[in-house]
Amino acid sequence: MKWRYLRNFIRVLAWSACSVLAACSSPEAPVKQQFYSFGTIVEVSLWNVQPAHAEEVLKQLQEDMDYMHETWHAWHNGPVSRLNSLLPHGKPFSVAPSVLPLIEQSKVLYQKSNGLFNPAIGGLITLWGFAQDEPPLGPPPTENEIKAFVDNLPTMDDLEIDGISIHSKNPRLQLNFGAYAKGYAVDMLMQRMREMGVTNGIINAGGDLRAIGSKGGKPWRIAIRHPQGQGVLAFVEIQGDESVFTSGNYERFFTYEDRRYHHILDPRTGYPAKGSTSVTVIHTNAAEADAAATAIFVAGPGHWQATAAAMGMTQVMVVDEALAIEMTPAMARRVQFPADPPPQVQIREPS
């Protein structure tokens, strides 16, 4: 009888040891690599991928990202800059197939955002000096220049598409996908990563992040930067397939005569959007999250709920210029603040 107990005990003990060893033998840290593309540092984290395969995946992702960057760039030579050089003539011409999906989806998102997401204001972005590789030094455009642009504001509705033929009804229309292309690219990269057999990983292009799977069963923990450079404002844990996008007025700006001008322009006024400091959204689709974060930023604190609802965003956090925080109930259930005491938060339903 005693032998039976001992045998069973050894059997269970061996099983326990195997389980623990299996847990120990799983990789302890994701494979991480950075590369520079789309004007930012792109960091890719892969979990439980063999080193040789990880290298292959990372090389492919960088090639894809570089290709998309050049294809959709508003002022480097490529399909979009060619498009922009032909649009002022007002005559139909053939649009590159690599750009057409972005235009079509941008038209839909423009409508949903009630014009707050408007990639047709490339001319205004150029006027402010943000359509160049180096940050502008100023001065800002004159009031008259801005008024002239806004009085005849180009919109995505001015673009007429017939098959692969396109023309603009507004000669001032210039496309700039700066508030959308990086999100779209992150979606494309994630699709490529899945095709290459990766089921757990993060693609983080600055404020544009999409993650799939988990870290050995544990969720990915994503920090959201404090808008005033004081470490981490908040963090969320994500698992499965989710995108976390943050748009902030601290990303690109210039200071002229002691006044700061940031790069997120309000199409209604022609000036940098007022009220918000940063907007974070969590959504499945990265491209939609990118466009929505910009539109919600432009809508501003106290006014963003309708834009969020129209664009299908249920998890939104808005930080205003005084660092007061507003967020949706769905976001409040997930977000955690490392600061003690945590900041005051106003809960607002998207409506």
Place this chain on the structure above:
Amino acid sequence: MTFGDLLILLVSVGLLLFASLAVWQTNDTRPDRLVIASGGKIVSELDIHQDQVVEIDGLLGVSELEIRDGRARFRDSPCSNRQCILRGWVSESGDTVICLPNRISATITGVDTYYDAVNF
């Protein structure tokens, strides 16, 4: 099932739980090193607890990174808008400071990082 069987089962399950907890609790997220990359390639790994200032070559020129009291920051950089310097100190494992124009990043790591990525 006899009392003996039950006792062995309970002891075994207890052992398993104890061993599993021991494995999961080895995650040490205390800051440990500062991993510095230039142009996406790692160029230096430093002890975050050893105060020092290091110069790193980037696309535009030399950036100065300072490590003090387990924290890190850009102290100087040849970029025009100085955003990297305005970012200030980072101290949590997984947090990063970046000078985009000079293409330099510095990430705090631990045995296990607290943050897997930073949205900025």
